[in-house]
Amino acid sequence: MHFIGKDIDQYLSQREYVDTAVVPLLELNLNPSDLKSSAGASEYLQSLTALLEKQFKGRILLFPPLSYTSGADRERVAEEISAEMKKAEFKHVFYLTTDAAWRSVEKLENVLWLPAIPTMDMDRNFKQSVMEDQLRQVLPLFLKEWS
Amino acid sequence: MSNNRVSRRQFLGYTLTGVGGFMAAGMLMPMVRFAVDPVLQQKEGGDFVLTDQRVDEVTEEPVRVDFTFEQTDAWYVSEVTSSAWVYKEGDKLIALSPVCKHLGCTVNWAGDPEQPNRFFCPCHAGRYEKNGQNVPGTPPLGPLDEYDVQEQDGYVAIGVVKANTLVV
Structure with a gap:
């Protein structure tokens, strides 16, 4: 489910089934030289999480990307978001990111780091198949966590 | 006079x-x-969407067929890719919607290796028979929806979604 009014109504009535939160972590880097790769990573992360939501609509609540600046203190971001997530009492919380800085942050559990693939120049069908390949890498991690 | x-x-x-x-x-x-x-x-969106799946390659084993159409959401027009599970029953083409009737996840044919002749929903282990009939005792409360389907120049064309007509 998406973090929109209509889906939240359904979430509130089906809480026992929707037990997993997915939070994309997105770095904003507006240096002229990094702007394009930052935007490409954003596109990749959002297409991937949208596909993931389509597959697991009835079990995950997909949050809008948590965006932070390139200089942000990841430790602090981690503390704040995990404290906020605790309030909603999800059984599982996944963080998806393309930002390598998260690999050294210990405070967050279940951070799935994926290298961003620049999909902007691909034609639609090719992009679709690339993204589905990417999705297939992520699905088993969810199924393993749930089992 | x-x-x-x-x-x-x-x-x-x-x-x-x-x-x-x-x-x-x-x-x-x-x-x-x-x-x-x-x-x-005039009905809009009642048309069939042509896919790139050849009809003569469809067997009795359901295959996933993707198709893309334009969806207008208020002022925002987007291209949406959906899929259907297509198989043949005798000579009749059948296309089932992959949307689980429980909470809307995407179901897979033979998604569970232990039950290779059923649709499986990975979210809450919902199961459906090949004709879309939900297996009692699993979370889904109704059968999978069905698409109107026809052959156009040898390719599968998918129409509007409707309630399942195969389950008796």
Whole structure:
């Protein structure tokens, strides 16, 4: 489910089934030289999480990307978001990111780091198949966590 | 010259009735037109979407067929990719919607290796038979929806979604 009014109504009535939160972590880097790769990573992360939501609509609540600046203190971001997530009492919380800085942050559990693939120049069908390949890498991690 | 002459009174009566009738019709016609408008409206989105799946390659084993259409969400037009599970029953093409009737996850054919002849929903282990019938005891409460499907120049074309007609 998406973090929109209509889906939240359904979430509130089906809480026992929707037990997993997915939070994309997105770095904003507006240096002229990094702007394009930052935007490409954003596109990749959002297409991937949208596909993931389509597959697991009835079990995950997909949050809008948590965006932070390139200089942000990841430790602090981690503390704040995990404290906020605790309030909603999800059984599982996944963080998806393309930002390598998260690999050294210990405070967050279940951070799935994926290298961003620049999909902007691909034609639609090719992009679709690339993204589905990417999705297939992520699905088993969810199924393993749930089992 | 006929004998029953039209009197002045009769003539005026006929004329007024005729003119009045036209005026009443002029008022009623637009009203009737408004009332029946929904029936006359042309259906949008009732067309079939051509996929790149050849009909002669479809077997009795369901295969996933993707198709793309334009969806208008208020002012925002986006291209949406959906899929269907397509198989043949004898010579008849059948296309089932992959959307689980429990909470809307995507179901997979033979998604669970232990039950290779059923659709499986990975979210809450919902199961469906090949015709879309939900397996009792699993979370889904109804059968999978069905798509209108037809053959166009040897390729599968997918139409609108409808309630399952295969389950008795």
